Amino acid sequence: MRKTIMIIAGETSGDLHGGSLVSALKEAQPQLRLIGLGGKNMIRAGIESYRKIEDLSIVGLGEVISNLGKFKALFRLLVEKLDSEKPDCVVLIDYPEFNLRFAQEVKKRGIPLVYYISPQVWAWRKGRVKIIKMTVDKMVVVFKFEEEMYKKEGIDVEFVGHPLLDVVKPQFSKDEFIRNNRLNGEEKTVALLPGSREIEVIRNLPTMIRACSLIKKGFGEDVQFVIAKVVGVKDEIYEGILKSYDFETTIIEDCPYDCVNISDLVLVASGTATLETAILEKPMLVIYKVSFLTWLMGSVLVKIPNIGLVNIVAGERIVPEFIQFNATPQKIATEAISLLSSSEKSNEIKAKLKTVKDNLGSPQASKRTAQIILGLIR
Secondary structure: OOOEEEEEEOOHHHHHHHHHHHHHHHHHOOOOEEEEEEOHHHHHHOOEEEEEHHHOOOOOHHHHHHOHHHHHHHHHHHHHHHHHHOOOEEEEEOOHHHHHHHHHHHHHOOOOEEEEOOOOOOOOOOOHHHHHHHHOOEEEEOOHHHHHHHHHOOOOEEEOOOOHHHHOOOOOOHHHHHHHOOOOOOOEEEEEEOOOOHHHHHHHHHHHHHHHHHHHHHHOOOEEEEEEEOOOOOHHHHHHHHHHOOOOOEEEEOOHHHHHHOOOEEEEEOOHHHHHHHHOOOOEEEEEOOOHHHHHHHHHHOOOOOOOHHHHHHOOOOOOEEEHHHOOHHHHHHHHHHHHHOHHHHHHHHHHHHHHHHOOOOOOHHHHHHHHHHHHHO
16 A cells, blocks of 8 residues: 655755655655655655745744744644545654644654654753654654753654765866856855845845955955855845945855855855855854844743854854854954964864764765654554
């Protein structure tokens, strides 16, 4: 009998990893029916998605409140699909505010539940571990320290390595990419990754651009800048910001790993992109701004000293962080010029980033996860 698996991912990074997982499941069992919630990567890999997650990717408490109706309607739809489709297994990917509530509905129906890519309970709201223990049959985690944490709580858990190790690969050689985009191979290159969502770009890119203006003044003419544009954010968002600050740079769409690969320094929004930059072993400055309300809530709830994922995995601050009020163009530019001017500092950071990369495990995390899921429905 044909088996059905429901997979729920609600954010860009979850869709990226979900796409690899869907491909691995289809490769192992081509007859599987995969349904749920995903974005372009998961849909391309073969999932039947009931909604596009691109419409759901928001940041901050204010944005969540203003979209509550949309989320409630989606939740009801997916619960209805649980009852009508009766999947043999449900897989939740990160997205904890939605998925942990959905996990309780799955548990009520006695459907085997796998949670792939843990909520960041080690950073804030650790009480969520109790919900995970009550509802989840198997935690599949991508950081070794998460495995140790869940084992202490008596939760069935397995560390599979990080799926980014299979994904973070430039499409072109450095020389080819520089030539194709008419860049100067002799100049220092600073890559800007302001975020994967429109609101992140609006909040982070202006500060990055103002910092780059100061970098150019302080470092001289032998430096160039590239912006890694994401497909889901409109061109006019980037162009409008650049025009406002009268700053000229090269915008390159849908090639973030190549932009990072040719760079000497990366200005990167906090999140998964910091880990992607670490895998490519490129020095970076982590920059992030949110609404005042979100920042206020985070300053109360977050209980760890660093928010950059690369620093969290390292267990120490190996790259500088410029968050909220500390994210001033002058501070960012001063640190950037220091790193661009010192190969010793740059090499020291690269060595620590290599250690982070080595601690992410081995490639093929998605295939290992697929086998764990299939083992539950055989």
